[in-house]
Amino acid sequence: MRPNPGLLFVLPALIVLFMLIAYPVAYTGILSVTNEQGQFTGLQNFADVLRPRVTTQALWNTLWWVGGSIVFQVLLGVATAVLLNQTFPGRAIIRSVALIPWIIPGIVAATTWAWMFHTEFGIINYMLTGVGVLPEPIGWLTGGQTVMPAMIAINVWKLFPFVAIMVLAGLQAIPQELYEAARVDGANYWEEVRHVMLPQIRPVIVAVTLLLVIWGLNAITIIYAITRGGPANRTLITPIQIFRLAFENVEFNQAAALSVMFFGVVMLIVLVYIKALANQPGDNQ
Amino acid sequence: MTRMKPLKLAALFALSLLSSAASYGTASAGEVVWWAPNWGEARAKELAKKFMDANPGITIKMEVTVSNGLPERVLTALRSGSAPDVIEVQHGWVNGYAQGDMIIPLDDVIQDKADYVKAATDYVSWNDKLWGIPYRIETHGIIFNKDHFKEAGLDPDKPPKTWDELTAAAKAMTKSGRYGFGITGGGEVGNTIFRSLPFIWMNGGDIISADMKTALVNKAEAVKAVEFYTGFYKQGLAPKSTLENDGLSLRRLFIAGQVSAYQSGQFDLPAILQENSKLNIGAFTIPAPAGKQTAAILGGWSYVIPKAAKNQAEAKKFVQFLNTTENQGFYTDTFPARNSSLKLARFNDPMLKPFAEMLPYGRPVPIHKNWVKIVQAYFDGIQRILLGDQTAQKSMDQAAEEIQALLK
Amino acid sequence: MTAAPATAPSPRGLRRPGLGLPLILVGCAALMFVCLFPFLWMGLSSIKQLQELYTIPPRWWPDHPTLANYYKVLFQSRIPRYFLNSIIISVGSTGLALILAIFAANGFARFRFKGRSFLQACILVGQLLPTAAIIVPLFITLRVLGLVNTYWGLILVYMIITLPLSVWMLTSYFKAIPIELEEAAIIDGASRVGILFRITLPLSLPGIVAVLVYAFITTWNEFVFALCFATDSSVKTLPIGLAEFSTEFNTDWGAVMAASMVMTVPIALVFLVFQKLFVGGLTAGATKG
Numbered sequence: 010m011r012p013n014p015g016l017l018f019v020l021p022a023l024i025v026l027f028m029l030i031a032y033p034v035a036y037t038g039i040l041s042v043t044n045e046q047g048q049f050t051g052l053q054n055f056a057d058v059l060r061p062r063v064t065t066q067a068l069w070n071t072l073w074w075v076g077g078s079i080v081f082q083v084l085l086g087v088a089t090a091v092l093l094n095q096t097f098p099g100r101a102i103i104r105s106v107a108l109i110p111w112i113i114p115g116i117v118a119a120t121t122w123a124w125m126f127h128t129e130f131g132i133i134n135y136m137l138t139g140v141g142v143l144p145e146p147i148g149w150l151t152g153g154q155t156v157m158p159a160m161i162a163i164n165v166w167k168l169f170p171f172v173a174i175m176v177l178a179g180l181q182a183i184p185q186e187l188y189e190a191a192r193v194d195g196a197n198y199w200e201e202v203r204h205v206m207l208p209q210i211r212p213v214i215v216a217v218t219l220l221l222v223i224w225g226l227n228a229i230t231i232i233y234a235i236t237r238g239g240p241a242n243r244t245l246i247t248p249i250q251i252f253r254l255a256f257e258n259v260e261f262n263q264a265a266a267l268s269v270m271f272f273g274v275v276m277l278i279v280l281v282y283i284k285a286l287a288n289q290p291g292d293n294q
Numbered sequence: 295m296t297r298m299k300p301l302k303l304a305a306l307f308a309l310s311l312l313s314s315a316a317s318y319g320t321a322s323a324g325e326v327v328w329w330a331p332n333w334g335e336a337r338a339k340e341l342a343k344k345f346m347d348a349n350p351g352i353t354i355k356m357e358v359t360v361s362n363g364l365p366e367r368v369l370t371a372l373r374s375g376s377a378p379d380v381i382e383v384q385h386g387w388v389n390g391y392a393q394g395d396m397i398i399p400l401d402d403v404i405q406d407k408a409d410y411v412k413a414a415t416d417y418v419s420w421n422d423k424l425w426g427i428p429y430r431i432e433t434h435g436i437i438f439n440k441d442h443f444k445e446a447g448l449d450p451d452k453p454p455k456t457w458d459e460l461t462a463a464a465k466a467m468t469k470s471g472r473y474g475f476g477i478t479g480g481g482e483v484g485n486t487i488f489r490s491l492p493f494i495w496m497n498g499g500d501i502i503s504a505d506m507k508t509a510l511v512n513k514a515e516a517v518k519a520v521e522f523y524t525g526f527y528k529q530g531l532a533p534k535s536t537l538e539n540d541g542l543s544l545r546r547l548f549i550a551g552q553v554s555a556y557q558s559g560q561f562d563l564p565a566i567l568q569e570n571s572k573l574n575i576g577a578f579t580i581p582a583p584a585g586k587q588t589a590a591i592l593g594g595w596s597y598v599i600p601k602a603a604k605n606q607a608e609a610k611k612f613v614q615f616l617n618t619t620e621n622q623g624f625y626t627d628t629f630p631a632r633n634s635s636l637k638l639a640r641f642n643d644p645m646l647k648p649f650a651e652m653l654p655y656g657r658p659v660p661i662h663k664n665w666v667k668i669v670q671a672y673f674d675g676i677q678r679i680l681l682g683d684q685t686a687q688k689s690m691d692q693a694a695e696e697i698q699a700l701l702k
Numbered sequence: 703m704t705a706a707p708a709t710a711p712s713p714r715g716l717r718r719p720g721l722g723l724p725l726i727l728v729g730c731a732a733l734m735f736v737c738l739f740p741f742l743w744m745g746l747s748s749i750k751q752l753q754e755l756y757t758i759p760p761r762w763w764p765d766h767p768t769l770a771n772y773y774k775v776l777f778q779s780r781i782p783r784y785f786l787n788s789i790i791i792s793v794g795s796t797g798l799a800l801i802l803a804i805f806a807a808n809g810f811a812r813f814r815f816k817g818r819s820f821l822q823a824c825i826l827v828g829q830l831l832p833t834a835a836i837i838v839p840l841f842i843t844l845r846v847l848g849l850v851n852t853y854w855g856l857i858l859v860y861m862i863i864t865l866p867l868s869v870w871m872l873t874s875y876f877k878a879i880p881i882e883l884e885e886a887a888i889i890d891g892a893s894r895v896g897i898l899f900r901i902t903l904p905l906s907l908p909g910i911v912a913v914l915v916y917a918f919i920t921t922w923n924e925f926v927f928a929l930c931f932a933t934d935s936s937v938k939t940l941p942i943g944l945a946e947f948s949t950e951f952n953t954d955w956g957a958v959m960a961a962s963m964v965m966t967v968p969i970a971l972v973f974l975v976f977q978k979l980f981v982g983g984l985t986a987g988a989t990k991g
Contacts, residue, residue, distance in 0.1 A: 015813020022806035030828040036839035092729045101977040114923045117962045128535035132760045151537035178912035216874040241677035255834040259390045268835035333949035357933045360945040370930040374841035546756045
């Protein structure tokens, strides 16, 4: 029997990934159920890592972080893409400019923002107090209420260009006929956005959103560089907790246990996602 | 098909990479791979050259490390079994490596152990064995702006000696947008541990008991010290930005004239003068409660040799070379760990005097496998106080509860 | 195939409605401000002397602008060498990931086979484990393959990061192409690979460019893997170069900002040049041809 040609197409990528990731996955799995001496300990590591109060707090923070980031990344990204899909002079330059937050190295972006948000040195407080919007400087990164929104804002700023570029590529691929048909029906621009553009780029938005979820669940650079999870764990998210366990506490077994649980939850999201996607238009043959 | 061209090019490019990749290998015989931090690179090169001239059979291959991500990089290398031969690490990391069986004991390498500052060798000992050779030690002192002192009517030649005097001085200097005494409450945990834990020690308290069975952080002595430390912020004597400040931010606020005094090591002095040579700065030893002795955490760096090192014999020889009286004194950024090196002319600078005076009061932190988590719990407690979530006592009670759970 | 340019004038009566010019102007101004504000701050910091970097209150324009930081970055550091390394590694891994992803995405988008959903999920596995968990075993893998401290090591490692996303994004772009075009080609007797290269790819060029940009930027900025797997100066990349301007207790911010500029601006310029590729492939002309 000849193998399915589809399988042949996906095989090279799968083989390369398998070669690189098989051992790390197995290694993490084994670490999660053994102790430092390599003896099997069952679910001990899982119990140990779930016990501290901070684990639950980190989980809630993670939800906030991911949810808050994605909503604004997608909204801002799609709006930017729709804008940049217009024809106007200087468009090429604006498109390149829109890419800049994404190109700046994460650690540099994080430190620059931390600097700009600083209560004393920060240009943001300086400008806002200067024009009288604020009576006195705000401790953006020191206030329990403002620190997480500030982190989310930085994350949105950093990644909305990614959404914009991906969606813009989707918009570019929309067949001219669809627009023409809409125009024959006398649609104005906003109706065109709603009835032509958005439905056509839905698969792209769906894929981008899933990837943003995965990224958000894995992204530690911004928070770790600015607050390290503080103050008082207000911005502690699970991946930072894993990072701390592994590299600050040298507890690779517990870190592995937490990673496995994390992996399970995300995998579940992914599978639900794929199942939901499978019944969508655009899925051919 | 012109469309295919880029792909073909990419494939060709990939192939050419493949052929060029094979040229890098791992350490060969007689080669010692040395991971040295970038801040000592010039001096490290000089030492490596000297050593190679004297030992023609051995090559020193220097690989420069950076402070950002260094613990991850070292741990990854050690755990994966593909490690260099000599690594420079902070004293505090050594025990974790030793307990994880990732480095070798160096009792046969250290020359004249009696010449070393005892707190330093204690720091890197575990299970009656020595796991690193400390070559650099330092403690904090207090750096202050002499002009601000004078403006507040204080005598810069008679700096505060007790806690009360320090608070009074800070109060006197806090005016017209200036803050008298800066403390840290953000950044890496270590920043705040280095600055606040010594106050607990001075007051006769500790975070955990000597037998490492009981959390002591909510006992009266400790809570009083924590109140003293966080009080600078609570009373408005430390900047509003305290919760986002680490040592580096404090230094910048000091340079900008916003903060009049703060705790740090002597490594800050050249940096301050480089950025603002007009500042009239001085330093003094850290005040203790009246009638009690000062204290500090001993910081600094050690050499370790990984278990996975390919050329351990040569590495040992090289580490011995690095730790002669002259070479240790030459290489250290702050103070050397050998008393004989400390006598070198380089350490005779009067500005360094208060820091040298602090050295005998420097203590290692307890060696406990959960130490990092313990200080994290304590640090979270400090942040809760600064945020206004809890009182010092309540916050330390919670920290004690969390720490107690880590001591089993 | 001769695709008509997307901007070809349409018949007057069917002129494409668009946003009004004022709205475009306001949108672009807002976008520029949001994107450039921190960037401008970085740029200004890179021409400040040490004394003017941290002032209270902060200052926009320095009294004594200087190019000393750029001189330091370009002539007194290892940044130029790292720039070369970064280009080799980013181009290599982007190219490789793109080739593999094009084939895989074609498979996922155009064929039904057993376990497709499962395999599609499998592609993502590498992305689902936190870096902290996989870095040690990955190092061991590289050691066994003899790839520590080589270009190839990093190129392959970056596959784990960029390949899954590239496959997923390309799959969604390929799905957006009307199947009728390909069916017509099948009737004409074209092979599967031929269809992929002659029809699917040209039509999804914007998508390919987007994925390319993604893969390139991601590898260009990656820090932790590069830090751990490339310890020798001959393979270190730019993000490591940035970190080398920091010492234990200090950071040369002027130099870091200058180096960041050197790292960022060329990429934005390259994208500016390649704008032409980022234009719809599926124009009226294409469906007719």
